[in-house]
Amino acid sequence: MHKVIDSPWELGHCANALKAAGVETVIRYYNHSNSTRLPQKRIEKAEYDDILEAGLSLAVVFQQRGGAGGNIGDLDAESGARDSDRALALAETYGQPESSAIYFAVDHDYYKAADLASIKAYFGAVSSALRGKYRVGVYGSGAVGRAVRDPGFVDFIWLAAATGWSGTRDMLNTDQWALYQVVPPLAFQGVSYDGNIVGGRWKDFGQFRADHEGAIALGASRGLAAAIERHSELAEVSATGGLNLRRGPGESFAVERALPLGTPATILERNGDWAKVDLDGDGTADGYMHASFLKVMAGGFPIEEAIGRTPYDVARAELERGIAEVSGSGNNPRIVMYHKSTNHWSGTDDSVAWCSSFVNFCVEQAGMIGTDRQDARSWKDWGDDVTENAREGDIAVFARGPMNGSDGHVGFLVADEGGPTVKILGGNQSNRVCYQTYPKDGNLGSTRYRLLGIRRG
Incomplete structure (x- = not known):
């Protein structure tokens, strides 16, 4: 089964079975009132408790029609204030932990400027009501997600399954979506549900769970985090x-x-x-x-077949892609992927130093084992020391700054002509994958570098 599912039906009675089947997170609904067609849509306190006691994580989405059928009147500033008040009241009643998320649904393909303006007013009111207590998510199209994310009204974008909706395919080609609902609807023990795929950088999409001692914890369980690691x-x-x-x-x-x-x-x-x-x-x-x-x-970052390739071959292929950091608040999804070949304890944003993550990625794609660490100096003891007999494609490790510090740089040796410098192909060199010359022991600009060694696996 999918690790993350959503359903308009009561799931507490099968929560333990869902956990045993491999589900990690259940998404359920808040609303003002249930309809005769979906009489179990709103989660109740007993179900809330059953889900957490089963070891599942829980996320919530508010929907009272949500503009379905083109009813844009559901989505204006007045409705946003009313819906957020109701969501807050239910969250307080059930004990939903602060800093988790409440999503709000936009269940129609809105794209006209006037409609998007109304939706922004709705989420502006929601954001004002929830900020400082809960994070905010939007369920809907890519166009709607972008419209309410850009002014800062939401933290998470959950893309509806309708890939033909405006802007959804464009959004899927970024790393900005947290969840993507997939079709067709499925069933478990007679209960229908939708599966969801988690965006590669979004282990935490606002879910919460009870830990082994019963305390509430935010974010992904280890099982979900491990599954997301494998996404390409x-x-x-x-x-x-x-x-x-x-x-x-x-x-x-x-x-x-x-x-x-x-x-x-x-x-x-x-x-x-x-x-x-x-x-x-x-x-x-x-x-x-x-x-x-x-x-x-x-994603746009295929992991190509690596049989017969060396890490240096992989590095040169990455060079051809023109990989560079994204200016502003965005991230290059391929650099995020480089980080995921390591422990990524410092994070996966492309603003986090990524030279070691790049080398780890190249080594792993060639079928070898790297250091699994983001710090460049972790390579100084990897493989064999071939400093006195180095060749093109070996891995050069530098201290950066004070020798007694921890900063460094690592990349692939391109050329050493016996002089005071070496040419390196690496990541995070001028914020991109490129060639750059480094001193063996001296300054590059105002920064001191010293070659610690050259390694071969």
């Missing part, structure tokens, strides 16, 4: 007649089942023309599909 590309089946899921990377392998046009799949790795895929976002492989019939929707 989000793709969909582009073959009009559907696409076979096979047990191995080739037509000689048995067909597990056929998947229809538009089926989403996370590509975990590639093997020639074949892609190993995860269909339900749990981080584990479900089989192989022919990659030429998979259209990438999100």
Whole structure:
């Protein structure tokens, strides 16, 4: 099953079974009142307690129609104030922890300027009411998500399953979405639910859970975090007649089942023309599909087949991509991916020093084991010391600043002509992947560098 599911139906009675089936997070609803069609839509306190006691994480979304059917009157400043008051009252009654999130649904493809202005007024009122106590999320299209994120009204974007809605495909090609709902609806023990895929940089999307001692904890469990670590590309089946899921990377392998046009799949790795895929976002492989019939929707950072390549080959391929930091508050998703090849204890933003993450990524893509650390000096004892017999493609490690400090730099040796400098191909060099010359023992600008050694795996 998907690690993250949402449902308009009561789930407390099967919470333990959901946990046993691999679910990590349940998303349930707040509202003003239930409809006759969905009489269990609002979570009640007993269900709230059952979900947490089962060891599941919980996230909540407020929806009272949410503009469905084009009813834009649901989404104005007055409605925003009324809905946020109700959401706050329910959160207080149930004991929802502060700093978790409450999402608000926009359940229609709004794109006209007047409609987006009304929606921004709605979320402006919600933000004013919740800020300082809860974080705010939006469920809807990419266009709506961008409209309310840019003025700072929301912290999280949850993309509805309708990829044809305005701006959704564009949003999927960024790292700005926290959740993406997938179709078709599924069922567990007779209860319908939607699966969700978590964006690669969003382990924390506002969920909360009870820890082993019963205290409330925010963010992802270890199980969900581990699953997200494996995400690479989000793709969909582009073959009009559907696409076979096979047990191995080739037509000689048995067909597990056929998947229809538009089926989403996370590509975990590639093997020639074949892609190993995860269909339900749990981080584990479900089989192989022919990659030429998979259209990438999100990420844009395929992990290519590394057989026969060296780390230096991978580094030069990354150089050809023109990888550079994104100015402002955004992040280059490929640099975020570099960080995920390490312990990333300092974070995964592209503003975090990423030279060691880049080298770790290149080493791992060549089928080797790196240092799994973001600090550059972690490479000074890796592999064998070949400083006196170095060759192109070896890994050069520098101290940066005081020798008794911890700062450093690491990259791939390009050339050493016996002089006072060496040419290095590395990441985080002038905020990009590029060639740069470093002193073996001296200053680059106002910063002191000293070569600690050259290593070979």
